Amino acid sequence: MMNQNKIPQATAKRLPLYYRFLNNLHIQGKSRVSSKELSDAIKVDSATIRRDFSYFGALGKKGYGYNVEYLLGFFRKTLDQDENTPVALIGVGNLGTAFLNYNFTKNNNTKIEVAFDADKGKVGKTIGNIQIHHIEDLENNLENISVAILTVPVSEAQNITDRLVKAGISGILNFTPARITVPENVRVHHIDLAVELQSLAYFMKHYPLENEGE
Numbered sequence: 001m002m003n004q005n006k007i008p009q010a011t012a013k014r015l016p017l018y019y020r021f022l023n024n025l026h027i028q029g030k031s032r033v034s035s036k037e038l039s040d041a042i043k044v045d046s047a048t049i050r051r052d053f054s055y056f057g058a059l060g061k062k063g064y065g066y067n068v069e070y071l072l073g074f075f076r077k078t079l080d081q082d083e084n085t086p087v088a089l090i091g092v093g094n095l096g097t098a099f100l101n102y103n104f105t106k107n108n109n110t111k112i113e114v115a116f117d118a119d120k121g122k123v124g125k126t127i128g129n130i131q132i133h134h135i136e137d138l139e140n141n142l143e144n145i146s147v148a149i150l151t152v153p154v155s156e157a158q159n160i161t162d163r164l165v166k167a168g169i170s171g172i173l174n175f176t177p178a179r180i181t182v183p184e185n186v187r188v189h190h191i192d193l194a195v196e197l198q199s200l201a202y203f204m205k206h207y208p209l210e211n212e213g214e
């Protein structure tokens with residue numbers, strides 16, 4: 001088994017994508033998949049897929065493809081699919097509410113277990129079975145939780161981040177536009193939906209994709 005640390009970061013980022021697709025194939029009863037099929041389905045070029053899979057110790061055979069079961073086993077181990085990752089959500093506004101209702105159950109074992117808000121009208125309610133606590137009680141309700149999703153107003157982002165870090169949170173998925181500052185040992189992934197949309201529109205305009213069918 002390959003040492004997980006030796007997988008390049010760009011490859012590691014594609015793991016959940018591969019996992020989800022292969023899991024669907026497995027559910028459909030497929031035992032093999034070619035890099036071309038994968039490439040068409042998940043829009044990653046097949047040379048990249050072949051290189052990624054070689055890191056996983058999976059060698060595709062010509063005319064046979066990759067063994068779905070083997071790859072799934074590898075992904076489960078590497079992604080710790082058997083382990084639960086409880087998550088806290090801070091800020092139950094429009095976006096936070098959507099996350100509580102969605103709650104990632106279709107994907108894997110990451111699950112929001114607890115939510116916080118400053119609005120007394122929201123505190124004490126449950127959304128998607130998750131109870132909303134007052135932000136004042138943050139530190140008392142983070143037991144066993146190391147990951148937080150940040151969906152508070154931008155003006156609150158740094159202050160809440162500081163409290164999360166002090167309380168032992170080591171990973172933050174930041175949906176606010178704020179560029180938050182954290183100590184070196186805390187990992188922040190930033191998702192700014194407005195920037196992503198703008199960037200998509202920009203690329204569509206300036207780098208139009210070729211239509212292969214014509």
Ligand code: ATP
Pocket residue numbers: 090091092093094095096116117118119135151152153154156160
């Ligand atoms: P809404 O329609 O509920 O106002 P929104 O997403 O448009 O949602 P935002 O102003 O972005 O509203 O706030 C998101 C959520 O963060 C709101 O539910 C708000 O009550 C909450 N919030 C604001 N300040 C804090 C804070 N310091 N700690 C925790 N939650 C906060």
